[in-house]
Amino acid sequence: MLESEFMRLALGAGIVIGVLAPAVGFFLVQRRQSLIGDGIGHVAFAGVAAGILLDVSPVLTALVAAVLGGVVIEVLRSRGGTAGDQALALVFYTGIALGVVLISTAGALNVDLFQYLFGSILTVTRTDLVVIAALGAVGLATVGLLYRALAAVVVDEEGARVAGVPIGGLNIAVAALAAVTVALSMRVVGILLVAALMVLPVSAAGRMAWSMRSTFVLAMAIGLGSSLVGLTISYYADLPPGGTIVLAAAVVFGTAVVVSAARGR
Amino acid sequence: MRVTPAVELDDVSFGYRPGQRVLEGVTLRLGEGEFVAVAGPNGGGKTTLVRLILGLERPGDGRALLFGEPAHRFSQRRTLGYLAQRFELGGDAPATVREVVSAGRLAAGGLIGPMRRRDRELVAEAIERVGLSERADAPLRTLSGGQQQRAFIAKALAGEPSLLVLDEPTTGVDAETQESLAALLDRLHSELGVTIVYVSHEFGAVERFVQRLVLVRRTIVFDGSPQELPGIWHDPSHVHA
Ligand SMILES: Nc1ncnc2c1ncn2[C@@H]1O[C@H](COP(=O)(O)OP(=O)(O)OP(=O)(O)O)[C@@H](O)[C@H]1O
Numbered sequence: 001m002l003e004s005e006f007m008r009l010a011l012g013a014g015i016v017i018g019v020l021a022p023a024v025g026f027f028l029v030q031r032r033q034s035l036i037g038d039g040i041g042h043v044a045f046a047g048v049a050a051g052i053l054l055d056v057s058p059v060l061t062a063l064v065a066a067v068l069g070g071v072v073i074e075v076l077r078s079r080g081g082t083a084g085d086q087a088l089a090l091v092f093y094t095g096i097a098l099g100v101v102l103i104s105t106a107g108a109l110n111v112d113l114f115q116y117l118f119g120s121i122l123t124v125t126r127t128d129l130v131v132i133a134a135l136g137a138v139g140l141a142t143v144g145l146l147y148r149a150l151a152a153v154v155v156d157e158e159g160a161r162v163a164g165v166p167i168g169g170l171n172i173a174v175a176a177l178a179a180v181t182v183a184l185s186m187r188v189v190g191i192l193l194v195a196a197l198m199v200l201p202v203s204a205a206g207r208m209a210w211s212m213r214s215t216f217v218l219a220m221a222i223g224l225g226s227s228l229v230g231l232t233i234s235y236y237a238d239l240p241p242g243g244t245i246v247l248a249a250a251v252v253f254g255t256a257v258v259v260s261a262a263r264g265r
Numbered sequence: 266m267r268v269t270p271a272v273e274l275d276d277v278s279f280g281y282r283p284g285q286r287v288l289e290g291v292t293l294r295l296g297e298g299e300f301v302a303v304a305g306p307n308g309g310g311k312t313t314l315v316r317l318i319l320g321l322e323r324p325g326d327g328r329a330l331l332f333g334e335p336a337h338r339f340s341q342r343r344t345l346g347y348l349a350q351r352f353e354l355g356g357d358a359p360a361t362v363r364e365v366v367s368a369g370r371l372a373a374g375g376l377i378g379p380m381r382r383r384d385r386e387l388v389a390e391a392i393e394r395v396g397l398s399e400r401a402d403a404p405l406r407t408l409s410g411g412q413q414q415r416a417f418i419a420k421a422l423a424g425e426p427s428l429l430v431l432d433e434p435t436t437g438v439d440a441e442t443q444e445s446l447a448a449l450l451d452r453l454h455s456e457l458g459v460t461i462v463y464v465s466h467e468f469g470a471v472e473r474f475v476q477r478l479v480l481v482r483r484t485i486v487f488d489g490s491p492q493e494l495p496g497i498w499h500d501p502s503h504v505h506a
């Protein structure tokens with residue numbers, strides 16, 4: 001498997017997003033905002049479509065759309081209330097609808113599209129890998145630097161607000177990080193399944209860990225493991241990697257649930 | 266020259282909805298270094314009062330100042346410590362006592378990067394003060410309700426606040442722990458000069474330590490030393506406004 005160039009590129013990308021997705025997803029899950037990853041994915045889809053239509057790199061247009069969408073979603077969410085909820089739905093569905101319209105205009109409602117939705121091990125180029133590794137490193141470094149602040153907001157948002165912690169700015173940072181993660185993961189896991197890779201490893205880790213920090217680290221380990229196992233299965237069984245990676249993470253999650261139930265926690 | 270009070274509410278009225286009056290005509294000045302108990306019946310407006318003091322709500326009428334600045338845009342927020350009523354831990358991850366208390370050190374210790382040694386020491390010290398050193402690395406959810414409450418108090422202490430606001434911190438805490446908390450607050454007050462606002466619908470253990478008691482029932486119905494209280498407290502015309 002390692003003798004084929006495309007697989008080495010796919011594994012390289014898989015390592016980066018396997019670690020990055022749960023690292024960012026950790027804060028979404030803890031704050032019960034798991035669906036935001038999904039929402040950003042919907043918007044990223046419109047970005048991919050725009051890229052295909054305009055004949056520029058879909059990864060780039062998805063990145064732009066995802067970051068814009070992520071920030072808009074966060075601003076709407078922070079306003080709260082029913083109006084905020086409906087505005088969120090508007091962003092989600094407009095993203096998908098716009099994507100479908102743009103993509104059929106481009107005459108690309110075909111296999112290509114499938115690769116963006118569920119990932120593919122054949123499509124990661126050298127340039128992609130460089131972009132994924134560079135932005136992934138920036139994303140992980142940002143999470144590392146902001147870990148304490150983000151964790152403190154998870155523990156006690158109002159207490160942090162009283163103490164003058166810039167909650168709004170941190171929330172925007174998380175939304176932007178989630179958007180970058182979605183765009184980077186697109187090639188390998190696909191737009192429809194990237195949110196699962198942000199959520200499942202964290203939920204699994206939470207059932208096995210003994211502290212916040214160990215949950216965080218374990219989630220990244222589970223994400224990495226699922227990514228590598230999923231890509232390997234994808235290679236040998238000729239299946240879309242998004243499916244195999246997320247199923248691998250789901251198996252870990254299921255096992256964690258059963259084991260922790262058996263241990264009576 | 267007038268000394269700037271730590272807390273200053275000037276003829277403050279407040280409602281959560283238009284037309285609602287949860288507090289009306291509240292005027293209150295707390296000097297730096299005071300230890301004040303705020304008491305009153307359920308729904309009397311104690312929590313609302315505290316939220317106005319901290320700038321979490323803005324007065325409908327009147328003004329709220331913290332150390333001379335408008336409370337909602339107070340510039341020295343890292344000097345404030347707050348334990349909300351019925352505080353619940355956010356998130357599902359099994360946060361340990363140390364992790365919870367460290368969250369209280371964030372603003373004072375710096376937002377970015379790893380914790381410095383001094384901050385770690387202050388966290389350990391706050392945990393020690395509430396007597397949880399032996400359970401410092403245990404997940405909070407494996408502790409009893411009263412122990413958890415003590416961890417939250419340590420979190421409020423970890424930022425070395427100059428104004429500490431505790432909203433019913435002893436809910437679900439046994440009498441012995443209430444006593445030791447009161448003694449702890451008394452030490453903080455006398456040794457470090459921390460200004461303390463302690464909310465409770467009964468004054469219980471802190472009564473002996475506070476110099477000042479404020480009774481809230483839509484407005485301030487009593488403000489004086491606890492010794493002066495009994496006669497007035499039992500006079501219904503003052504209490505049932
Ligand atoms: N978020 C809110 N929205 C609308 N009304 C509120 C809100 N919070 C409190 N109130 C109302 O304001 C009044 C005062 O509430 P507050 O919580 O300040 O009282 P309290 O003295 O702290 O009571 P308790 O002893 O139960 O804690 C109550 O009538 C309550 O119903």
Ligand SMILES: [Mg+2]
Nearest residue numbers: 311312313350
């Ligand atoms: Mg209250």
